[in-house]
Amino acid sequence: MHVPTLAEITAEGKKPEVLFWVGCAGSFDDRAKKISKSFVKILQKASISFAVLGTEESCTGDPAKRAGNEFLFQMQAVANIEVLNSYSVTKIVTTCPHCFNTLKNEYPDLGGKYEVVHHTQLINDLLKEGRFSISGSYYKGKRITYHDPCYLGRANQVYEAPRKLIKKLDAELLEMKNCKEKGLCCGAGGAQMFKEPEKGNKDINIERTEQALKTNPDIIAAACPFCNTMMSDGLTNKEMDENVEIKDIAELIASAEGI
Amino acid sequence: MAYLSNILFAILFTSSIFLFRRNFLLIKRNILLGKNIDRMDRPKERWLNMLRVAFGQSKMVSKPVSGTLHLIVYIGFIIINIELLEIVLDGLLGTHRILAPYLGSFYSFLIASFEVLAALVIISVILFWTRRNLLKINRFWNPEMKGWPKKDADFILYFEIILMSLFLFMNATDFLLQNLEVPNYVKAGYFPVSQFITPFFTSFSIQTLIIFERTFWWLHIAGILIFLNYLYYSKHLHVLLAFPNTFFANLDPKGKFVNNKTVKKEVKLMLDPNIDPYASIDSGSESSKFGASDVLDLNWIQLMNSYTCTECGRCTSECPANQTGKLLSPRKIMMDTRDRLEEVGANVSANGLFKDDGKQLLNNYISQEELWACTSCNACVEACPIGIDPLSIIMDMRQYLVMEQSSAPGDLNNMMSNIENNGAPWPFNNQDRLLWANDN
Numbered sequence: 108m109h110v111p112t113l114a115e116i117t118a119e120g121k122k123p124e125v126l127f128w129v130g131c132a133g134s135f136d137d138r139a140k141k142i143s144k145s146f147v148k149i150l151q152k153a154s155i156s157f158a159v160l161g162t163e164e165s166c167t168g169d170p171a172k173r174a175g176n177e178f179l180f181q182m183q184a185v186a187n188i189e190v191l192n193s194y195s196v197t198k199i200v201t202t203c204p205h206c207f208n209t210l211k212n213e214y215p216d217l218g219g220k221y222e223v224v225h226h227t228q229l230i231n232d233l234l235k236e237g238r239f240s241i242s243g244s245y246y247k248g249k250r251i252t253y254h255d256p257c258y259l260g261r262a263n264q265v266y267e268a269p270r271k272l273i274k275k276l277d278a279e280l281l282e283m284k285n286c287k288e289k290g291l292c293c294g295a296g297g298a299q300m301f302k303e304p305e306k307g308n309k310d311i312n313i314e315r316t317e318q319a320l321k322t323n324p325d326i327i328a329a330a331c332p333f334c335n336t337m338m339s340d341g342l343t344n345k346e347m348d349e350n351v352e353i354k355d356i357a358e359l360i361a362s363a364e365g366i
Numbered sequence: 367m368a369y370l371s372n373i374l375f376a377i378l379f380t381s382s383i384f385l386f387r388r389n390f391l392l393i394k395r396n397i398l399l400g401k402n403i404d405r406m407d408r409p410k411e412r413w414l415n416m417l418r419v420a421f422g423q424s425k426m427v428s429k430p431v432s433g434t435l436h437l438i439v440y441i442g443f444i445i446i447n448i449e450l451l452e453i454v455l456d457g458l459l460g461t462h463r464i465l466a467p468y469l470g471s472f473y474s475f476l477i478a479s480f481e482v483l484a485a486l487v488i489i490s491v492i493l494f495w496t497r498r499n500l501l502k503i504n505r506f507w508n509p510e511m512k513g514w515p516k517k518d519a520d521f522i523l524y525f526e527i528i529l530m531s532l533f534l535f536m537n538a539t540d541f542l543l544q545n546l547e548v549p550n551y552v553k554a555g556y557f558p559v560s561q562f563i564t565p566f567f568t569s570f571s572i573q574t575l576i577i578f579e580r581t582f583w584w585l586h587i588a589g590i591l592i593f594l595n596y597l598y599y600s601k602h603l604h605v606l607l608a609f610p611n612t613f614f615a616n617l618d619p620k621g622k623f624v625n626n627k628t629v630k631k632e633v634k635l636m637l638d639p640n641i642d643p644y645a646s647i648d649s650g651s652e653s654s655k656f657g658a659s660d661v662l663d664l665n666w667i668q669l670m671n672s673y674t675c676t677e678c679g680r681c682t683s684e685c686p687a688n689q690t691g692k693l694l695s696p697r698k699i700m701m702d703t704r705d706r707l708e709e710v711g712a713n714v715s716a717n718g719l720f721k722d723d724g725k726q727l728l729n730n731y732i733s734q735e736e737l738w739a740c741t742s743c744n745a746c747v748e749a750c751p752i753g754i755d756p757l758s759i760i761m762d763m764r765q766y767l768v769m770e771q772s773s774a775p776g777d778l779n780n781m782m783s784n785i786e787n788n789g790a791p792w793p794f795n796n797q798d799r800l801l802w803a804n805d806n
Contacts, residue, residue, distance in 0.1 A: 110803035131790040133802070140802035147803070161800040165789030173742045174778045175657065175764030177626040179785060181633045212622035217630070257743040262621025288428075288748055292686040297742030301791055302777035305739040308691030315686075 110147055112161040113194050123158040125229070126196050128210065130203035131166050132332035138339065139202075139332035145361035146202050146226050152366055153239040157200075163190050167209040174298035181217065184209075188219035198222045200229045202357060204258035204331045205296075211263070225259055227268040227330055227356050234275070241275045243363035251359075252281040252324040254315065254338060255290035256331035269330045269356050276363055281322040291315050293337035300333050316341025320351065327353045375457035375587075382591035389598035393673055396711035399720075400666030405614045412613045415753075420612040425751040429680070432497070435490040439526070442487035443605070446480050446533070453587050466554030477555035481537060484530040485559045491526045498523070505679030508688075510698040515677055518600050525596070529589050536582035538563040539575055548572055607674035608752040614667050615753030620744040623761060628654055629769075657765025660726040661707045664759060671754040672704035681746035681756060687739040694739035696746035696756035702731035703759060728763055737763050738775055 116123050127150065132139040150157050168183030191199075199221050201207045211223035224232075233239035251273050259265045266287045273280045285291040294304065294311030304310055316338055319327045327342075329335045335353055342348040354362075405412075418424045423440060427433035452465045466473045498506050498519060506519075538560035543551040567575060597603050604611075635641055658664050681696040682688050688695050706727045714720050728734075740760045747755050768774045774782070781791045789796045 108803050110800065112800070129799070129802075131792065134799045135790060135792055135794045135802075143802055159800065162797055164799055165796065166785045166791060168785070170791050171782055171785055172623060173761070173764075174774060174782065175761070175766075175768035176774075176782050177629045177656070177765050178633070178769055179782055181625065181629050182636075183785065183789075185633060185637060208619075208621040212619055213625060216625050257741070257745075258621050261744040261748050263619050289684065289745070291689075292741045292743035292745065294686065294741060297740050298778055298781065299741050301781035302738070302775050304690075305687070305692045305694070305735055307687070307739075311686045311690050311741065314690055 108144060108147060110161075111158045112163075113158040113196075114161070114163065116156075116158045117194060121156070122195075123156045125155065125157050125198045125200050126191075126194075127157050127159050128167075128199050128201040128203075128206050129159050129164060130201060130206045130332070132336075133202055134164070136332060136336070138335060142202050142332060142335070142355040142357055145355065146357040148361045148366040149230060149233075149239065149357060149364075152364065153233045155233070155238065160190065167206045167214075169205040169209045170298040170301060172209070172213070173296070174301075180213075184214055184217045184219065188214060188217055191219055191221065196221055198224070200224050200226055202226045202332065202355070204256040204262070205333070208258040208262050225263075225265060225268065225330070227259075227272055228265065230357070230360065231268050231271055241272075241360060241363060243365065244277055245363040245365075246276040246278040246326075246359065249276075249278045249325045250281055250323060251276070251278045251326045251328050252283055252319050252322040253286070253328045253330075254283070254293065254319060254334055255286060256329070256334050257290065257292050257296050259330055260290050261288060269328070272356050272360060273328055276359060278326075281324055283318045283322055285318060291318060293331075293334040295333035295337045300336075312337035312341040313344055316345055316347075320345065320347060324351060326359070327351060328356055328359060329353060330356050369460070372458060372460045378588065378591065379454065379457065382595055386594050386598070389595070392711065392715075393598070393603070395714075396707050397666050397669045397673065399662055399707070399710065399714065400664050400669040401662075403665040403667055405616075405667060408617060411617055412615075415615060415617065416609055416613040419615075419751070419753060420608040423751070428749075428751075432494075432678075435493055438483075438486045438490045439494075442483040442490075442530075445483055446487075446530075448476065449480050449533075450587075450590065453583075457587060462550050463552065463554045466552060473554060474556035477537070478558050481534065481557060481559040484533050488527055488530045491523050491530075495520070495523045505683040505697075508679060508682055508695055508697070510695055510701055511677070511679075515601065515701070518602075519677070521596075522600060522602050525589070525593050529586060529593065532582050532586040532589060534560045534563060536579060536586055539567055539579035539582060542567055543572070543575055543579060546572060546575075548576070601675065601677045604674050604676040604752060607670065611670055611674040612753045614670070616755060616758075620747055623758075626656065626765065628656060655766070656769035657767070658759070658762035659728040659766045659770070661703060661710055662720065663766070664703070664762060668703065668755070668759055668762075669707055671756075672700050672707060674752060675700040675704065675754055676752075677701060678751070680749040680751065681754070684745040684749040686741055686743060686745065692736075692739040693733065694736045696760075699732060699736070699756045699759055700754060703727065706731050728766065732763065734767060734773065737767065740764075 113126060129143050133143040165187055166183055167187065168180035171183065172180035199210055204225060207223060207225045210221065253269055253273055255266065270280060291314065292311060293315050327338055329338060335355060338353045342351055342353060423437055426436050455464050456462055497503055537557050540551060541557045541560060542564050544553050567578060655663060661669060677697055679697050685694060685696050710720055713723055737760055742757060744757060747757050784791050784793050788794060
């Protein structure tokens, strides 16, 4: 798959419509790489001109900031902003709600002002503009429950964009006991992804997976690579990974469209 | 002698207002011990937020049962307090139902509404008590509720039942005296609730009835004045502070965490190629401490949050860490902040300036284990019906732990050195960032 870098495109004297900020998970994590690829397929099918930063991309600093290392966060942010501004980037799309939140909310104050959208929002826009359509009945009648990522939902009030896409799949959208404003965290936020949990009587991802399983789903839909990992682990723990799949919304759409 | 009761009332009333004012100024002083933060932007949005969230109780109803019961008590509190105006005037002037002649039939309507509300408040408070004491709702039984917080909550409920009952008893005896055409007890008001209490008092003589009526009247107003001054010692300050607290609440997206200004200055200096490396770094008069280890490192809004907290525990019951048995409880973060602030405030009162007492919010009140259990998911912030933000305190304290003490959990240190060395939280080579596009 050819994924153009911003350096290449700029060298050709062109400017892409949108920069795809892949994020560390989307670049390095085996599970999340599949999400990146699915999303690129959607961008290609919609014939949208896009580019990635490739080796010029670096961690947004989100996990450092939430872990309390504001210094490291700001160093990362300033360096990334320098790269983004040198290319005069105006619009960024990302498949990771953590990158999305940081780029959108915390970079402007440090000199990085861009239009930042989550991939579920961009896909909705493409549908609205008629540049992309979801026709497949691949998931018709499937039971899909959607897990709200904290940094997309509560943090930025994006509740409907992912849900609209699931409904477009002709699937049955099931809501968990805790959803939208009351969505339960998968347990990865605030840099928890990178450490062992504190002592307790249960892991958060198990609690959340149990809530998801109560809806008796065929598929758990996620919109965050970290939620995806946490819920996958939860399914394995519950020995339900054979019966229930965990898929990013980009993956659902790509497979529905057979791309 | 004739003016004895007027004088007594004037003394009782002014002294309790004076005491309340003194304590309230003390709270204000303590809150302003916090660091400055500008929250005067977007005034229109702020007024609207206050109207909607505090005055309109918009977030209370997300829990329909407690939300509805609270709404009744809240409306009762506001409406019945209109009656206070008359009670105070009567007390000072030695009159009885002074407003009745001026308001005519509207007066009867008012008294009738007060009575209905009083009865509804009593029912709601009994249900509140039942929920708190008999139904074993988890959030009322967390460890931080042991001892005084539990007693405080029950005291407030008892207070409300007693005050409302005194109001109805007062009206019942008044109603009887009115019907007996006792001089001074002019026919005024309509008593849809207290008329049903009158049978308890019909056997008494007029003299005894007058004593009863006067006693209920005095106990009712004295009770209100005592309750007013109890606020300072209780978790019940939200009846006043919910309003400024929602006005000054964070209006930005919840995911936006403020960029630390001290760090911003340092980073700017580090990256400025024109800076003279030998010049003394002007860190200004501001402390260059990173993050918060004690209440004086927090901003005044975080401190006001702690006084506003009613310890309802909605935050804790939504907290994923708490739900899965971790030590963290966002409510405890707020309670600890207030307890420590009151300790620091007493220290300041005694010494003029804060004198080191060998204690701080971190470790003495809030443990590192609590701080590291947070997923920063904002469930606590979302759950608070009056805009309290426990997460911002947790994050400020994490900053202190990491940037001043380098005491993050080992795994997090690994993650951070990975970001520092190769720009990703995992140990991958940054040159491999685009490899994902190649594999199939």
